Amino acid sequence: MKDMNENQERKNPFFEPYNTPHDVAPFDRIRLEDFEEAMLEGIRRDDEQIENIINSTEKPTFDNTIISVDDEKDGEGYYDLLGRVTTVFFNLLSAETNDEMDALAQKMSPILTKHANDIRLNERLFERIKYVHRHHRKLTPEEQMLLDNCYDGFVRSGALLDSEGKERLRQLTEEASMLGLQFSQNLLKENKAFTLHITDEAQLDGLPETAREAAALTAKEQHLDGWVFTLDFPSYSPFMTYSSQRVLRRQMYMAKNTECIHDNTENNLDICKRLINLRREMAQLLGYKTYADYVLKHRMAGNVRHVYKLLNDLIDAYKPTAVKEVAEIEKMARKKEGKDFKLEPWDFSFYSHKLQLEKYNIDAEMLRPYFELSKVIDGVFGLANRLYGITFKENKTIPVYHPDVKAYEVFDKDGSYLAVFYADFHPRKGKQGGAWMTEYQGQWIDRKGENIRPHVSVVMNLTKPTDEKPALLTLGEVETFLHEFGHSLHGMFANTRFESLSGTNVWWDFVELPSQFMENFSVEKDFLRTFAFHYQTGEPLPDELIDRIVRSRNFNVAYACMRQVSFGLLDMAYYTRKESFDEDIIAFEKKAWQKAMVTKQLPDTCMTVQFSHIMAGGYAAGYYSYKWAEVLEADAFSVFKKHGIFDQTTAQSFRDNILSRGGTENPMTLYKRFRGGEPTIDALLKRNGIKKKRK
Numbered sequence: 001m002k003d004m005n006e007n008q009e010r011k012n013p014f015f016e017p018y019n020t021p022h023d024v025a026p027f028d029r030i031r032l033e034d035f036e037e038a039m040l041e042g043i044r045r046d047d048e049q050i051e052n053i054i055n056s057t058e059k060p061t062f063d064n065t066i067i068s069v070d071d072e073k074d075g076e077g078y079y080d081l082l083g084r085v086t087t088v089f090f091n092l093l094s095a096e097t098n099d100e101m102d103a104l105a106q107k108m109s110p111i112l113t114k115h116a117n118d119i120r121l122n123e124r125l126f127e128r129i130k131y132v133h134r135h136h137r138k139l140t141p142e143e144q145m146l147l148d149n150c151y152d153g154f155v156r157s158g159a160l161l162d163s164e165g166k167e168r169l170r171q172l173t174e175e176a177s178m179l180g181l182q183f184s185q186n187l188l189k190e191n192k193a194f195t196l197h198i199t200d201e202a203q204l205d206g207l208p209e210t211a212r213e214a215a216a217l218t219a220k221e222q223h224l225d226g227w228v229f230t231l232d233f234p235s236y237s238p239f240m241t242y243s244s245q246r247v248l249r250r251q252m253y254m255a256k257n258t259e260c261i262h263d264n265t266e267n268n269l270d271i272c273k274r275l276i277n278l279r280r281e282m283a284q285l286l287g288y289k290t291y292a293d294y295v296l297k298h299r300m301a302g303n304v305r306h307v308y309k310l311l312n313d314l315i316d317a318y319k320p321t322a323v324k325e326v327a328e329i330e331k332m333a334r335k336k337e338g339k340d341f342k343l344e345p346w347d348f349s350f351y352s353h354k355l356q357l358e359k360y361n362i363d364a365e366m367l368r369p370y371f372e373l374s375k376v377i378d379g380v381f382g383l384a385n386r387l388y389g390i391t392f393k394e395n396k397t398i399p400v401y402h403p404d405v406k407a408y409e410v411f412d413k414d415g416s417y418l419a420v421f422y423a424d425f426h427p428r429k430g431k432q433g434g435a436w437m438t439e440y441q442g443q444w445i446d447r448k449g450e451n452i453r454p455h456v457s458v459v460m461n462l463t464k465p466t467d468e469k470p471a472l473l474t475l476g477e478v479e480t481f482l483h484e485f486g487h488s489l490h491g492m493f494a495n496t497r498f499e500s501l502s503g504t505n506v507w508w509d510f511v512e513l514p515s516q517f518m519e520n521f522s523v524e525k526d527f528l529r530t531f532a533f534h535y536q537t538g539e540p541l542p543d544e545l546i547d548r549i550v551r552s553r554n555f556n557v558a559y560a561c562m563r564q565v566s567f568g569l570l571d572m573a574y575y576t577r578k579e580s581f582d583e584d585i586i587a588f589e590k591k592a593w594q595k596a597m598v599t600k601q602l603p604d605t606c607m608t609v610q611f612s613h614i615m616a617g618g619y620a621a622g623y624y625s626y627k628w629a630e631v632l633e634a635d636a637f638s639v640f641k642k643h644g645i646f647d648q649t650t651a652q653s654f655r656d657n658i659l660s661r662g663g664t665e666n667p668m669t670l671y672k673r674f675r676g677g678e679p680t681i682d683a684l685l686k687r688n689g690i691k692k693k694r695k
Helices: 004-009 032-054 062-070 081-095 099-120 123-134 141-156 163-193 209-221 233-242 246-257 269-285 291-296 304-337 345-360 364-370 373-388 475-492 513-523 543-551 557-575 585-592 625-643 648-659 667-675 682-688
Strands: 196-198 227-229 391-394 406-411 417-424 436-441 455-459
Touching (some): 032 123, 062 123, 123 141, 163 269, 209 227, 227 233, 233 345, 233 364, 246 345, 269 557, 269 585, 291 557, 304 345, 373 391, 373 475, 455 475, 513 625, 557 585, 557 625, 557 682, 625 648, 648 667
């Protein structure tokens, strides 16, 4: 314990200059009690700043109103305290939480939501913004985008509603904020609550050595004998793919697919219903028929009809092939198990793997020895260097929030400082599942002309090292790394005047372009040759094995497409509702995505209650974005394929026209500037080996 004098002398680190390399967050000095104090003071400072704006006797202008509202940190001697502390807090809530953090989030979320509403529903502030929107000086395209976003943001937050409508919107947004947080906390608790503890080695039959070693390490960490498997992806996926124990596969599958529907405090069924209804009511209060109509006004798709056209076109193009893919797996299973064998969902990965081995003589375990994490890092960083000339240097003096996290300084091709990059690779108790990119500081140019560079973080749940081996990844995990790294490049290359328009602050169905684009390199021979060396012998990944990777690239590609389309259909089914939703979530889900289904559905499983993207992650009425962006990235990568996958001229154009421009212009304008025209679906169909359906 610290002595009393030290506690009295200590200052909240959020209240002072950080005095850290590149002004990064001082994770080593931050304590739990600092967050609430800094949030409340940040709210007070915000309120003071808003009062200064609305009480100004000067005529409202773009500079004294719009910039001040958007970019409070830009004032003389002033920084955005609330933004500073909430960024750190909510990033840690996903990556390194605990019961105390969760409780504080529950306490502060309604306060923060009320504060945001107080700003957006401030009538005097909106009058100034409205005046500038109608009367302003000649603006640059970026300034015009900021002005439009500011005005639309207030309107879409209820600024035009009467007092009764504003009060109702407050209630709806505050409740939705709390429920979204509760949804995520419930899911994390359910995910971490289940373990499969095995003490009989015979029950490990079929599992590769890497899976056994990881499970032994998990057991050791929990002070247990034997082997422990969890629902974290690096544990769950190999078990479902390799375990010959069908009963245990079923146990794992049902644990995973019944999360948050049990009769306990982590049940998310009613939360989902309420969130769907809250969003519908919000949209209708603001004058839209449905929540999807509200969301899609600021998306490339534009409207519900265009989203359904994309999803239905994909069903027409891919479903016949997907049906054949599933039939081939069923045939394989019956050949091995007998003609009366019925393929169940917990069998799909197991027999799919068997078929892949038979057809291509390849599986994830064959490749693991060549994908040692440190070499993958070298490969991914090397790719960025080859394309864009940037370099990464680990800096151990940069504070991190967990020993697993690595911090790097990033330098541009001219040697100038570009960004800080954090990498957080492995699962642990207080960390959400999945993978994501986030920022601890965005990029902007201050009034003195200084380009404030970003602090970008990539958080993943990749295979952990064991006592016997370093972290050895699957090809799928390499793809995940490349995906999130693509998002990080979008953040690191940001070069815009305003932070709210920089980096990944783009329309939701454009944001996945840079990330999905990077996945293409994972099966490119010339890229794999740069880093894929056996972790023990140093031998390169054999050309013959690379050829098998390339040939197997489209294995089950149509099934995977239909899976994504089914999620998009489910999302749209919820958020195109015009009437109150009070149906059985599980039954509704089965019906909503039936058109894209090619495998058996079980009546007692549910995706919705763990579908963070559309319930708590910002993708509500936007999950189609992954497929929309896939069309874009396949089209974009075809340019690289034409000129060479490492072509620096093409890469520079991609950086200049897309990665560095953020949301400063309409995304289609940016895309056409790079591509020379609008994208078509042809490149995606060609890449996936799918022929266009003849009319």
